[in-house]
Every structure is written in structure tokens, then in C-alpha cells.
Amino acid sequence: MTLIDKAFVTNCIFADNVRMNNEYKQMSGREFPRFSGIKTFFRLPIANIQDNFDVALFGIPYDGGVSYRPGARFAPSHVREFSSLGRGFHMSRAMQVFEKMRVADVGDCSTVPIDQAQTYEKIEKFVGDIVKTNKKFISVGGDHSTTLPVLRALRKKYNEPLNFIHFDAHMDTYPAAWGCEYHHGAFARHSVDEGLVNPKQMMQIGIRGPLAGADDLNFVKKNNIHVVTVDDVRENSLSEIIKKFPVFKGPTYISFDIDCLDPAYAPGTGTPVPGGLTTYETQRILRGLKIENLVGADIVEVSPPYDTSGITALAAVDTMFELLCLMGENK
Ligand code: MN
Numbered sequence: 001m002t003l004i005d006k007a008f009v010t011n012c013i014f015a016d017n018v019r020m021n022n023e024y025k026q027m028s029g030r031e032f033p034r035f036s037g038i039k040t041f042f043r044l045p046i047a048n049i050q051d052n053f054d055v056a057l058f059g060i061p062y063d064g065g066v067s068y069r070p071g072a073r074f075a076p077s078h079v080r081e082f083s084s085l086g087r088g089f090h091m092s093r094a095m096q097v098f099e100k101m102r103v104a105d106v107g108d109c110s111t112v113p114i115d116q117a118q119t120y121e122k123i124e125k126f127v128g129d130i131v132k133t134n135k136k137f138i139s140v141g142g143d144h145s146t147t148l149p150v151l152r153a154l155r156k157k158y159n160e161p162l163n164f165i166h167f168d169a170h171m172d173t174y175p176a177a178w179g180c181e182y183h184h185g186a187f188a189r190h191s192v193d194e195g196l197v198n199p200k201q202m203m204q205i206g207i208r209g210p211l212a213g214a215d216d217l218n219f220v221k222k223n224n225i226h227v228v229t230v231d232d233v234r235e236n237s238l239s240e241i242i243k244k245f246p247v248f249k250g251p252t253y254i255s256f257d258i259d260c261l262d263p264a265y266a267p268g269t270g271t272p273v274p275g276g277l278t279t280y281e282t283q284r285i286l287r288g289l290k291i292e293n294l295v296g297a298d299i300v301e302v303s304p305p306y307d308t309s310g311i312t313a314l315a316a317v318d319t320m321f322e323l324l325c326l327m328g329e330n331k
């Protein structure tokens, strides 16, 4: 056996071992260099939804809901690639997240690139199958229109509107476009109108203009949604902002649109908006959230064709890690 064959076999055996022993460990970068191996999220084992673990990671490769630049359908494989750099120990929490919880990559949800209705059905079923086994999950979209069927599945599972924390440059409460209701800038409005999330326990972070008109604000005003703008973050200290966050009791969902970040930190996205948050500010905010039961989360709107340096994917990987640690705090 050549050295290369041997390395390949060892690699496979390693991946098998972690799963067979129910350990769900990352493939070590000190044993196998981080640029080697078959790419899974965080170099974790691949598993079936029914297997015995705690948190499922998966992709939703669909961008049929974008209104401007497409490309988010390529995000799951791009983020998997960059997650080879994702490590498991959180310094300020002193938590080894992959020891606290068993986490696995369950692959991608199947989608129909030219049919949103069919894609929505598939996403709702896929997420429904995961939560049926009482697992938590983090998905990588996909454009923001993919969050709506995820929330529909969660609403059925938990039988009550969810608490909802939404990071975004945009409120995503905008009207139909070209006669189509379910574009990526309308999912938050539908989520409230369908009773999937509780607007009284909803917070939008990173919001900024310009808007199409003053009436773009009507929906969040009417529903009394707590909006944290970039001005709010910059005009106060981060510690003050965090201190004012409510405690989220009951099932809570986080949707992280990567365009909440400034395009300097996340250029690879469909609808970039200047004047956004820094990666560090989102880290601090995520670390400061007080959530008793984070049941699921997503990262959406990463568009690899515009992410030539990979910094957008790295920000997505880092956000996944912070989200996992928030789930780990509940364990
Ligand atoms: Mn959005």
C-alpha cells in the first residue's frame, strides 16, 4: 500500500471510528492537515438524522428567492470548505463545544432550483424530520426566503410562536415584488403574519437604511418589534446594549443574515449595505444573548461568487461556532 492509499484509509477509518464509538469528534488538524480530507462542517462525522446525537448541521442550497445578486445556492459547500478552520474550544466561555454536545453533518436538504413551492415543502419536511428526533440544528442557506419553511416546521413542533432573533441589514418585512410574495425580503413579515414567531419576543439587529420609503417602517412599528440599528450599537457601548437585552424564555430561533455585517467584513452576499456591523460586534452580541432554549438557527445570504477572499465564509463559520456555543450553554 502506498503512503497515499494508507492516508486515505486511515482518514476513512478515523471518520468511522468517531461515529461508531458515538464520540462525534472533529478530525484533528494535528493528525490530518486542515486542507486535507472530505469536507464536512467543522470536520465532524456525517450522520443520518435518526442517529444518536444532539445537533444537526446541514445546508439548504436554494437561492430562487433573491431579488438582486444570486449565488447563495453555493454557500453550503463553500462554508463546509472554510469550516475546516473551525475549532471547538470557546475562549471566553471556556467551553469545548464538541464535548458538551454531539454534533454531526447530515448533508444538504434537497431543493428544486426552479420551483419555490416544492423547495418549501422539502425544507419543511427535512426540518420536521430533524426536530421529530428532538435534535437542535443549524443550517446554512440559501437565501433568506429559506427561513420561512424552517419556521413553519418549528411552529408545528413546538405548538407556539417562537421567540425570534433576526440579524440583518434589512427588516425583510417588505411587500410582494413582481407579484411574488415569497422573496427573500418578505420572510419576516410572513413569519409574523402566519403566527410562526411572537413579535413581542422578536428582536432585529443590524438594521440600517436606505429604505424605499418611510412606509417600509410601518410593519415593525405596527407590531412593536424591537429593532436594534447600527446607530444604536455605535452610539452606546456594546456592554450597555447587551445589558438591555431581554431574557428569551421558551423555544427561540436565531436567523443570521450575513449582510448584517458591513460589506468590508462580508462582501460575499447578494444585497450588500454599507455602514454595517463588524465581525467583532456580532461576536460580542451573540455572546451577550440570554437564551434559555435555542432550538435552531440559520446563516443565510452567503454568496460565494462574490466572496473571492473567503472572509464572508469565515465570518459564517465563526457565527456557526458562536451559535453552537449558545446551544451548548443550554445543555
Ligand atoms: Mn435577510
Ligand code: MN
Residues within 6 Å of the ligand: 168, 169, 170, 257, 259, 260, 271, 301
Ligand atoms: Mn439582508
